Amino acid sequence: MQYLTELVLHNNQFTGSITTSITSAIYLVMLDLSYNEIGSFIPDSIGRLSFLAHLSFSNNKLQGTIPQSIGNLTSLAAVLDLSNNSLTGDIPSSFRNLEHLQKLDLSGNRLSGSLPDIWEKFQFLKAMDLSSNQYNGSIPTSFQSLLNIQYLDLSHNFLNGTLPIELSKLVKLSVVDFSYNNFTGFLPDWLGDISSLSYLDGSHNGFVGSLPLSLQNLSYLNVFDVSYNNLSGYLIDIPIFRQFVESGYLDNEQGLCGPIFNTTCSSADTTDTESETYKFLKSAAEKSQYLPLFTLAIFGVGVVLLLVLCLFFQKCQPKLFRELLEFCDLEVSSMIKCCGRKKRFSYSDLCSATEHFCNRNIIGVGHQCKVFVGELGNDEKHAIKVFNANAFKEIKLHFLEDCNVLAEIQHENVMQLQDWCYKRNFLALVHKYMPNGDLYDALYDIEVVNFLTWDERLGIALDVANGLAYLHRFSKERRRVCCQLCPGNILLDEYCRAKIAGLRVLRESDTTLLMEDVLKKRQHNKKQDIVQSPKDFVNYIAPGE
Structure with missing residues (x-):
């Protein structure tokens, strides 16, 4: 036990x-x-x-x-x-x-x-x-x-x-x-x-x-x-208050009054609670019938100004105009989500940290990306994953939306997305640098085969289980995520605490494709009678609701 x-x-x-x-x-x-x-x-x-x-x-x-x-x-x-x-x-x-x-x-x-x-x-x-x-x-x-x-x-x-x-x-x-x-x-x-x-x-x-x-x-x-309180005074007739009056959550037995209750307020109530601000807002509400016309006029003026700006940029700043059009290829909803987010690192910051993405700063290479190491912020080392041209075409459409979802993942046993960068033909993710590399090297690399003690190995197994439990909950509450759950995607920090890496947001079409891929690999291995190497992986998919 x-x-x-x-x-x-x-x-x-x-x-x-x-x-x-x-x-x-x-x-x-x-x-x-x-x-x-x-x-x-x-x-x-x-x-x-x-x-x-x-x-x-x-x-x-x-x-x-x-x-x-x-x-x-x-x-x-x-x-x-x-x-x-x-x-x-x-x-x-x-x-x-x-x-x-x-x-x-x-x-x-x-x-x-x-x-x-x-x-x-x-x-x-x-x-x-x-x-x-x-x-x-x-x-x-x-x-x-x-x-x-x-x-x-x-x-x-x-x-x-x-x-x-x-x-x-x-x-x-x-x-x-x-x-x-x-x-x-x-x-x-x-x-x-x-x-x-x-x-x-x-x-x-x-x-x-x-x-x-x-x-x-x-x-x-x-x-x-807010029933059964000591509320009183004038209540202006606006949609949200009317909604809850009709639902029974507000009633004039509490001392509230006004046209929303089809009652008039006493002079004391009006004096105490219908201040000049309330009178102004009440008047504005009564005049709200003109709001659609006013909004339409503002919208028309805005469209005209936008067209003028587009023509100006196209003629005077053609390079900037082309970059703007490329950026607009992204989903509008994703752009809106990122508008309020303060960027930590710019493209120039990433260039400086990696010496303009010099090969000597490469710490990993995949079929879709290269991973560079560089110092950002307070001289802290970060891993910068830069996607290649083929990957750019596949992921740019949902890039910002996925980054917003992944940035919400916060757990000590899951790699946290620190920042991301989008520029013309350039996509990059920024994570903290893990000084002890990945679990594959720690287990199978001849040079470090004695690196992990048995207590550390047990701790890593528990860390991975803890991280997966968190991803189960995150996928149920927010969006389903998936990853290639293999030793190469288990990273080790300075204390040999494990962190699951390589996450991405799962889309409806992905579940079937991933399972078909796993079945094909199993059938292929049976036919070829090959024993899978430790680098082979099983795709992890968080369970649905």
Whole structure:
């Protein structure tokens, strides 16, 4: 049992306690005992499982406090789920060490006290559910560091105070639930800045005042519930407010008034809440019938100016004009995605780093590319993959779109895309340089055959498994990715930690082609009676939904 890496026993009827013998399996990567009848306490020895990436004890009958030793599980990069038990106490301060965690679920317990201010380094956290507990106090300011969080549920607690402005930095939030707490103050204007919000529940609190007009910026908002608060005053008639009035999430029993409710406001309400700004916006809304004509006129002027500029560039700057046309061959959607992205390295930076792509800086050659090494930024070594002319024709159409997807992949065991460069007949990807090369050389090169110890080899295997688990989740939540999973695409950093490389975005037509390619290779090998060499690979395709 010592070398067991995965133990999944969920959805059974196990009783008793969590045996400490489990913690002797020190190489466990996944431990899932959820949906059983297990009672007693979480053993303190759980902290010995230093390779653990996924831990779930949810939906059991566990009691007592959460042990501080869980903070020793610094490899937890996927899930920590202790939900729906009878745990008490507070969140241990040692949780600050779980900075690679992507999902934290402590909901449905009896946890109490204030939320600890320990979230400064949780840059990978995407989902946090602390609902249905007994937390009190205010939202900690370190929540502002949860820059990748998409799901936040703090409902059914005793939290109080106002919604801090620091939350405005969480621009990737999609689902937020503050309901059934004791929050007070006005609903803040900055809610309208979180453009990805699709679900916002602030019901059953003590919010006052009217609703911020900035909410009309939330084009993806489907659910907006602020019922059972102390809202009051004039509510302007704009589409988003009318939508939620008709859905029952807003009603004039809260003290809101205005034409949207087919009621008139008292003089006090009008004086207090229908300020000059509201009057101006109300007037503008009534005059919105002229907006299409105004927009059409602006569009016409813009088209004329664009034609004039094109003629000017074609005549005076023919070289620049040709480059612009080539760049426009890319998908418009991909161009739009990249417009707001600040480039780290320019084409001239790459030229300088590689001495104009001198052959002596080549560290790898493939059938589609050459890989150069060069110093960029703060004199840090980077690997620069430059695609050849044949590859350029194949990938340029989706290049920017794919780069945007790959740039979102952030995991310690997957090579992260640092930057990319597109220029006329030039495509390049920039990654960090891996000083220990690839796994193939580390295993089979005669000069370094004794390079890896057995402990390091085991660690590399676990790193690869951890990286694949992350790619499974990424493909389910975002876009499916694939790679040639072979020793040559497993790179080793200065600490011999493995990183999966060679990723690309999978398209609908690719799945069938890749599987046919694998089957053809197998049939060919059977006919020829050849043993595959270690460099042969199996294509990895992330599973679909």
